Amino acid sequence: MFFPDQEDDVALHELDNGNEPLLPSQRKNLPRLYDYVLVAEKMEDMEDQIFKKQDAFICELKQKNIKVTKIERAGKVFFGICAPEEMFAKYKYLLKVSDACNWSGEQQCDLSVSYCTRIRIVHFVLNNTFIGSGECLRDLLYQGAFESIFCLHEKKEQKKLRTKWASWFAVMKLFQQPVTDIKDYFGEKVALYYLWLGWYTRMLVPAAVIGIVVFLYGLAFFNTSPLIHEVCDSNIIMCPRCDIRCSVWNLSDTCSNAKVSQLFDNEGTVAFAMFMAIWATLFLELWKRHLALHVSKWKVFDWCEEEEELILEIVNNPQCKPKEFRHSYLRSIVVLLLVTLVLVVIIGLAHALVICRVLTAILLSQSEWDFFRDHANTIAMLSGAVLHYITIQVMTRINKIVAFKLCEFEKTRSFAATEKRFTVKMFTFQFFTLFSSLFYVAFFLGRFNGYPGNYVRIGGKWRLEECHPSGCLTDLFIQMAVILVLKQTINNIFEFTVPWLKLCLKRTKAKTMRKKMCGNCCRKACREEEGNFDLCNPCMLRSWLENYDLNDVNAFSLFNEFLEMVLQFSFTTIFVAAFPLAPLLALINNIFEIRLDAIKMVNLERRLVPKKTNDIGVWTRILEAVGVMAVIANGLVIGISSDFIPRLAYRYHYGPCATSNSTSLDCMTGYINNTLATAFMSNDKVREDFKELIDNGYNITQCSYKDYRSDEDQSLTSQFWLILALRFAFVILFEHVVVMCKFIAAWFIPDNPIRVKNNRLNDKLSRLKKELQEANAIYDSRSTDV
Numbered sequence: 001m002f003f004p005d006q007e008d009d010v011a012l013h014e015l016d017n018g019n020e021p022l023l024p025s026q027r028k029n030l031p032r033l034y035d036y037v038l039v040a041e042k043m044e045d046m047e048d049q050i051f052k053k054q055d056a057f058i059c060e061l062k063q064k065n066i067k068v069t070k071i072e073r074a075g076k077v078f079f080g081i082c083a084p085e086e087m088f089a090k091y092k093y094l095l096k097v098s099d100a101c102n103w104s105g106e107q108q109c110d111l112s113v114s115y116c117t118r119i120r121i122v123h124f125v126l127n128n129t130f131i132g133s134g135e136c137l138r139d140l141l142y143q144g145a146f147e148s149i150f151c152l153h154e155k156k157e158q159k160k161l162r163t164k165w166a167s168w169f170a171v172m173k174l175f176q177q178p179v180t181d182i183k184d185y186f187g188e189k190v191a192l193y194y195l196w197l198g199w200y201t202r203m204l205v206p207a208a209v210i211g212i213v214v215f216l217y218g219l220a221f222f223n224t225s226p227l228i229h230e231v232c233d234s235n236i237i238m239c240p241r242c243d244i245r246c247s248v249w250n251l252s253d254t255c256s257n258a259k260v261s262q263l264f265d266n267e268g269t270v271a272f273a274m275f276m277a278i279w280a281t282l283f284l285e286l287w288k289r290h291l292a293l294h295v296s297k298w299k300v301f302d303w304c305e306e307e308e309e310l311i312l313e314i315v316n317n318p319q320c321k322p323k324e325f326r327h328s329y330l331r332s333i334v335v336l337l338l339v340t341l342v343l344v345v346i347i348g349l350a351h352a353l354v355i356c357r358v359l360t361a362i363l364l365s366q367s368e369w370d371f372f373r374d375h376a377n378t379i380a381m382l383s384g385a386v387l388h389y390i391t392i393q394v395m396t397r398i399n400k401i402v403a404f405k406l407c408e409f410e411k412t413r414s415f416a417a418t419e420k421r422f423t424v425k426m427f428t429f430q431f432f433t434l435f436s437s438l439f440y441v442a443f444f445l446g447r448f449n450g451y452p453g454n455y456v457r458i459g460g461k462w463r464l465e466e467c468h469p470s471g472c473l474t475d476l477f478i479q480m481a482v483i484l485v486l487k488q489t490i491n492n493i494f495e496f497t498v499p500w501l502k503l504c505l506k507r508t509k510a511k512t513m514r515k516k517m518c519g520n521c522c523r524k525a526c527r528e529e530e531g532n533f534d535l536c537n538p539c540m541l542r543s544w545l546e547n548y549d550l551n552d553v554n555a556f557s558l559f560n561e562f563l564e565m566v567l568q569f570s571f572t573t574i575f576v577a578a579f580p581l582a583p584l585l586a587l588i589n590n591i592f593e594i595r596l597d598a599i600k601m602v603n604l605e606r607r608l609v610p611k612k613t614n615d616i617g618v619w620t621r622i623l624e625a626v627g628v629m630a631v632i633a634n635g636l637v638i639g640i641s642s643d644f645i646p647r648l649a650y651r652y653h654y655g656p657c658a659t660s661n662s663t664s665l666d667c668m669t670g671y672i673n674n675t676l677a678t679a680f681m682s683n684d685k686v687r688e689d690f691k692e693l694i695d696n697g698y699n700i701t702q703c704s705y706k707d708y709r710s711d712e713d714q715s716l717t718s719q720f721w722l723i724l725a726l727r728f729a730f731v732i733l734f735e736h737v738v739v740m741c742k743f744i745a746a747w748f749i750p751d752n753p754i755r756v757k758n759n760r761l762n763d764k765l766s767r768l769k770k771e772l773q774e775a776n777a778i779y780d781s782r783s784t785d786v
Contacts, residue, residue, distance in 0.1 A: 034069075035122040037544050038079035039147045042072055054145040056131040064125065064316075071541055076147075078544055083122045087315055091121055094311045098304075116187055116610045119151040123609045124312040150606040152547050157185050158602060166602035171595050175202045179294065186601070187610025188300060192291070193558055194594065196616055197565055199290050201590040203283045207276060207572070207583035214272045214580040218263035230672040231258040239452055239679055239703035240693055241466055242365045242376065247693065248703050251672070257474055264580055265473045265642050273577040273634040274738055280573050280627035281742040284620070285749040292752045295614040296759065303614045305416055323413045335406055339425065342402055343432050349391060350436035357384040358462050380465070381475055385482035388437045392487070399429035415555070420618045423559065427622055430567060434483070438575060441476045442633075442641050451677070451707055451714060453685030467706070473578050473642050480579040484571055488589045491564070496596050499551045499604040506549040550606045557608060561597055562619055565590075569623065573630035577637040631738045639731040643675075649723050650674055674719075677709040678702050 043051045058068055058079065065087075069080040126149070130136050140146050164170070164178050177198050183191035222228065232255035240246035295301050313320045357380045364376035372379060403425040412418040446467030450456040455463050467475060572586045601608065638644050650671050652658055657667035679686045680702045687694065690703075708720035 034080040036081040040077045042075050050145050060129050090315045120610045125316045153607050166598040189611035189613045204587040208587045211580040211583045214268040217268040218266045226666045226668045239705045261474045276576045277631045277738045281745045288751040292756050296756045300614045346432045385479050389486050395433045452679035476578040553605050570626050574633045577634045635731045635734040639727045645727045676704040677707045678711045
């Protein structure tokens with residue numbers, strides 16, 4: 001990469017009086033002379049306070065020996081920023097003598113100053129340059145003194161990434177990514193995101209395969225399962241699901257739903273849930289090893305964030321003072337209370353969605369259309385899932401604003417600290433927003449709605465919604481499928497098409513504008529690098545204008561991508577017992593997500609500011625927390641929500657195989673009837689609940705409902721308490737066994753490969769020997785002088 005020396009200023013006029021135009025130059029790739037470009041609206045009134053602040057900031061940059069070149073074009077003012085070479089020489093020296101570099105040896109310390117490193121250093125300097133009023137660049141951007149700031153794409157490197165990585169043709173390469181090239185262009189932080197995403201996608205393959213096997217296992221028993229036959233051949237009359245315009249119905253009407261439930265609520269689900277809990281641990285432990293290989297290769301293994309920050313501070317201002325660590329218990333308590341308040345509001349929204357589902361079911365049951373009336377509960381459930389998705393999209397924006405405000409209130413000492421705290425808060429808010437409705441369906445739906453003669457009602461009027469007779473896991477399956485498919489599909493469509501359309505509109509507008517400004521801009525000769533005539537300013541600044549037209553990015557652009565994938569990881573692991581196909585959907589989505597993000601980042605957006613790091617930060621702890629929650633949630637889903645435990649109890653304690661020696665019957669024969677209780681119309685309270693049914697002329701004496709209650713007095717039976725005890729015992733046993741397996745897996749797999757440890761050991765030894773040789777040489781020279 002070519003950068004200017006002191007003698008290379010012949011083609012440019014410095015910013016002296018603020019009105020000097022850019023003179024023509026014969027040098028190729030002129031835009032790469034600059035580290036950054038600042039853009040501002042052109043102002044005619046030089047007495048305006050905004051103009052004065054803009055001018056003061058430029059003067060502060062010049063005092064740091066930063067070269068600033070000004071070009072006015074189309075009502076915009078472009079400031080080319082070029083930092084002096086001594087700034088990068090200071091950085092190299094301080095990095096060389098730093099503790100992290102000395103600890104790892106020169107062979108393991110990256111002392112090069114590439115263009116990627118240059119723009120990272122200059123970005124820090126620009127953001128920590130203050131004018132006399134104490135305002136920094138961020139304040140000036142907010143006030144409108146500057147419109148935007150961006151670093152330039154390098155066409156050669158950009159083309160190489162586009163060919164190898166950022167194209168739809170690269171989808172065929174599946175798991176191959178040029179992460180080192182990504183690191184050299186976008187920095188370690190972006191490279192580690194794609195390294196993590198590629199590793200996560202690769203690890204989804206075995207999970208997706210086993211999920212398909214579990215799904216096919218359930219599919220294989222479609223025609224042989226006695227439970228499905230018992231439902232489909234039943235003539236049992238079931239109690240109405242609502243109070244208004246709901247009639248009794250036959251259990252055989254739910255034959256198709258019983259078949260769907262069999263696909264995921266079977267014996268294979270338990271083994272798959274245990275596998276996924278252990279898979280999450282293996283994924284994280286193997287990821288740490290994979291990470292260690294690459295950060296060692298990139299020579300940032302011992303990189304220290306605090307020391308890097310101190311080095312940049314000294315480069316920016318040799319007289320600086322360290323930003324000391326501070327902690328306020330009062331602020332922490334206030335933030336904790338505010339976070340709790342936000343979570344209460346989010347949970348309240350989940351309750352509001354429940355009420356909406358109840359009211360929707362009631363209104364649909366009163367519909368004139370037979371289809372809506374017959375499928376009121378199913379339609380209400382689907383509409384609730386769609387409404388939940390809309391709520392997620394709205395709350396995502398609100399959560400981001402609240403998290404930002406809370407971080408500002410905390411007054412963190414650095415951007416890195418702000419980013420960590422923002423990440424934790426934003427993930428927490430999004431997790432509750434996404435999963436509150438799912439937790440309700442999984443663990444609360446249909447468990448507190450009462451029974452005929454004693455229904456629980458909202459406001460004493462509306463009955464709570466009930467689970468489907470085939471089990472509440474069916475409702476959870478539908479919720480998961482709708483949210484996953486909608487969220488991933490719609491998000492990917494908007495994530496790509498919106499920036500693409502914006503860029504097309506900007507480029508069309510910019511092309512028309514440049515034609516009016518300069519006729520030569522549209523000529524082929526004007527676009528050739530070796531033109532022999534004077535190029536006009538827009539042509540000279542073509543790369544600047546092309547980068548300016550790209551979609552804007554910010555410090556949290558990469559955070560949004562990480563958040564999306566970590567939330568997907570949560571969906572894939574936490575409720576996988578209810579939706580074994582979740583890993584498969586995640587795998588398919590990620591194969592395209594990698595290329596979509598790459599195309600967007602390379603072609604549609606301005607270049608991200610490179611950030612140096614040696615891990616994915618606080619996301620590792622969040623993933624570990626999700627892994628623990630997956631164990632708890634899947635244990636509860638299998639033990640509490642599914643019919644796995646009741647089926648085991650029936651097979652070995654209540655079924656025909658346990659009560660008789662007959663072998664002609666299947667052990668699960670009669671299970672469906674065993675799970676139903678009977679409500680008799682002779683009971684006054686039951687008649688009161690089904691008053692409309694009787695008034696409409698239905699001549700029935702009894703109906704059935706799903707519960708373990710006595711037919712005589714509707715009290716809970718001993719079977720209910722036995723199953724309840726077995727459910728809790730299973731949850732405790734499942735969680736302890738899986739957690740033990742997780743700890744064994746984490747202990748068995750070391751974080752750092754032996755190869756990395758040995759390489760670092762040899763590097764340290766080589767460095768110590770070299771320093772000893774240098775010390776001996778100095779000692780010998782002094783002895784000779786004496």
